Amino acid sequence: MLNVIQLLPDSIANQIAAGEVVQRPASVVKELLENSVDAKAKSVQVIIREAGRNLIQIVDDGVGMTETDARMSFERHATSKIRSSDDLFRIRTMGFRGEALASIAAVAQIEMRTRRAEDELGTLIRIEGSDIKAQESISCLPGTNLLIKNLFFNVPARRNFLKSNSVEMRHIIDEFQRVALAHPEVAFSLFHNDQEIYNLHAGKLSRRIIDMFGKSYREQLNYCEEQTPYVTVRGYIGKPESAKKARNEQFFFVNNRYIKHNYLHHAVIGAYEGMLPEGSHPFYVLFVDIDPSHIDINIHPTKTEIKFDDERSVYAIMMAAVRKAVGMYNLTPSLDFESDVNFLSGGRATANRPSVPEAKADVPRPITPSWASGDKPAADKPKNERVPLRTDSLDKAAGGSFDMPKKPSSNNWQALFKGIDESSDVKSTESVGDWLGPAKAVEPAPASEPVESEAVTLGSRANQLQDVSAPVVEDENIVQIQNRYLLATIKSGVLLIDQRRAYERILYDQFHAALTKHNGVSQQLLFPKTVTLAPVDFQLALDLRDDLTHLGFQFDELGQNTFVIRGVPGMTTGENEEELFANLLAQLRADTGRLKLDRAESMARSLARRASQRHITRLSPTERKALVDQLFASSNPSYTPTGESVTTVLSLDKIAGLFR
Structure with missing residues (x-):
């Protein structure tokens, strides 16, 4: 019987090893940058063409190599780091296994020039697919200059699996950033198609991060x-x-x-x-x-x-x-013992502030129960009194004013509901109290100023006595809970809707339609905004310019890594335009390779999730009804694009079980 086991030729063994070591052009950049750092280089230059498909050039001023070392460096498992097995547990350098150059040489055309500072002449080596084509002495600068040309030229199948230039370039920038951050004492520069992307000077870590x-x-x-x-x-x-x-x-x-x-x-x-x-x-x-x-x-x-x-x-x-x-560094909220916590945050009053009558418009009101202070209810306050800002943190936490109703008497129970929840930013014509929170009682308007007012909806059992068999959700049946959830009665019980997720589903459908039908509406900015991005996000924006335009973004280049934004999608009005644009690109970059989605799907998901964050807010009854109608007109009302539940039903049996 003939023997069937034989040793693989070195060229084939190197290609197999290359399958692990050289996955894409970024893998080559990583290995060669680490070799330059190990060679004690003080300055490293990276030159890329066509995202590494045609050329990857690494130039350093390290210690260089002798002619013998230059030739040996392309052999399998050739390394200067390991002498015995014990050395494996004392490794402090980057490369050590000796497979990088041999694997790269198996799938590319390599040209290396290297010289030590004490030598008069350097060495030139040319290799194609593990075959040495030339080795000679030349005059060159100290250090090492490696050119990797036509990656995967002899493995067409591997070359076909490479992504677009923008995706491969983002991977290269990621590897470059990691090595540059790890070694701030080394100067690094990166060029792509003759365009400078990074020029990082040697210095401290903090400067490296800022640069x-x-x-x-x-x-x-x-x-x-x-x-x-x-x-x-x-x-x-x-x-x-x-x-x-x-x-x-x-x-x-x-x-x-x-x-x-x-x-x-x-x-x-x-x-x-x-x-x-x-x-x-x-x-x-x-x-x-x-x-x-x-x-x-x-x-x-x-x-x-x-x-x-x-x-x-x-x-x-x-x-x-x-x-x-x-x-x-005081990142956590701290207690200020100099301030008077009995004042609302709108004025930031301190204990040393003299007492001022409450009727003044520019003075914050103390947090004192009205039944204790004898003040009149909030609803009776003059109309010209200061309205607390929407950004007041305490008002946000409480959902309205801190004033409490007067202490009621048994003969005047209606007074219990006067002055509750003087909303700081919602007019009386559209105010309905939050579930589990105080509701607003609308005072009758003067005869000279007729105002339409809505009925008060209070969070009590009496309000549940409705015709739950009606299949249609009516306006008065929709209650908002803490600005985050909506509650509506249905035939089988209670429908609970996550407000933010509902907006995410609605916005996703709109954005996806804009991308696929190319009919996105753009809202022009009165004052164009300038945004400076990381180089990797700048390259991504250039690659996605057509898709971003279909969404409604309008922007132009304004110098290195800078855009001027002239328009944003009409469905994102009210957003911070610079943050919206930058965060969308960052989210898209994070999703690259993690989600197997087409470009339109990924962009619609990212932008919908970003834009939905601002919709955690108080809604008027009309807005609540419109939200529910749009949700159930969407492609999938029950789930967000990422599979999170939007709605859930509390059946009558489940509600009854809560009281057992």
Whole structure:
């Protein structure tokens, strides 16, 4: 019987290894940048053409290589980092397995020039598909200059699986950012099709972050550090108010190596508990310094996953470090013992403010029950009295005024309902009290000023005595709960609607129709807004210009990484235009590769979720009815585009069970 097992030729073995190491052009950029850092380079230049398909060039001023080392570097498992198995547990450099150059050479055309500073001549090597075409001595600058041409030229199937240039370029920028953040002491520059994207000077980590992400980060960076004998945590975290909807500016580095670690991410988020808006993600760049013997970095081909021998300790230290930074820099709300908490937030009155009669329009009212102070009910106050601002935090929390009704007598029970909930921003013609909250009693208007007023709906059992068999939801049956939910009676019981999710479903249908039918309505801005983006988002906006125009955005380039916005979708009026545009691009970038959706679907989802956030607000009865009608006219009233429930039914049996 003939033997059937044989050794693979090196060229085929290298191509198999390339399948793990070289997944896309960004993989090449990552490996070569790490080699330059290991070579003690002080300046690294990256030149890209056609998102790495045609050319990836890395130029550094590192130590360079001799002629023998230059030739050996393209052999499989050739490395200068490992001498024995014990060295695997003392690794502090980036590359160490010796597969990068051999794998890249198997699927590309390579030209390398390298020279040590003490040598007179350098070395030139040309390789195509693992075959050495030339090796000679030349005159060149100290350091290494690597050109990777025509990636996957001999593996057409792999080349066909590459995404569009914009997607591949975003992956390259991501890898570039990770290496540049890990090594702020090294100067980096990045060019794509002769256009400068980054030019980062050597300096401190804080300067590197600001140069990379923009000057707006200067105010939100807070230093974080915790030292223990086992591990040291250091870096920068962002303030809660600067958190973004997309999770794409969060970086962990272990011994200066970028990693992905959900367990440590959970520790950071836990330290922010109670301070982040729902669905928001904080910015952080955190470094973990630990003895290499306590970690295993050789568990994944890309070395982005890592294992600790004591993850719980690292978790606790990480959370403690972030919490310490949060408290040290006053990120958490603090009590001001100098202020008088008996005043509303509209005026920020202090204890030293002299007492002023309440009738004055510009003085905040004290939080004193009217039955104790003897003041007249809020409904009887003059019409020219100051109306609290919508932005008053205490008014938001209470849903209206803090005034309480007068203490009622048994002979005058109607007085109990006078002066409740003097709404700060809703007129009496459209006010219905929140469920579980005080309802507003409408005073009769003077004869000279006839005003149409609506009946008062109170949260009591008496109001449930309705004809629940009617299939149509009537205006008076829709109750709003804490500006977030709607309650309507139906034949089988009670219908509960999530207000924000309902708007998300409605807006999604409208945005998707605008993208597919190219009929989006644009609202022109009276004063155009300027927005500066991260380079990766700037490239994404250029690639998606047609789709963004179909949605209703109108924008033009205004310098490097800057757009001037002249119009926004008509369905997003009232939004902060700069934040809307920037957050949409950040969300789209985060969804790239994670969701298998077409472009229209992804854009409609992202924009609908972003725009729906502002609809957590008080609605008039007319608006409530319109919302319910639009929801049940949508393509899928029961679920959002991401599969979250919009409505739920509390049956009569379930309600009855609550009282047993």
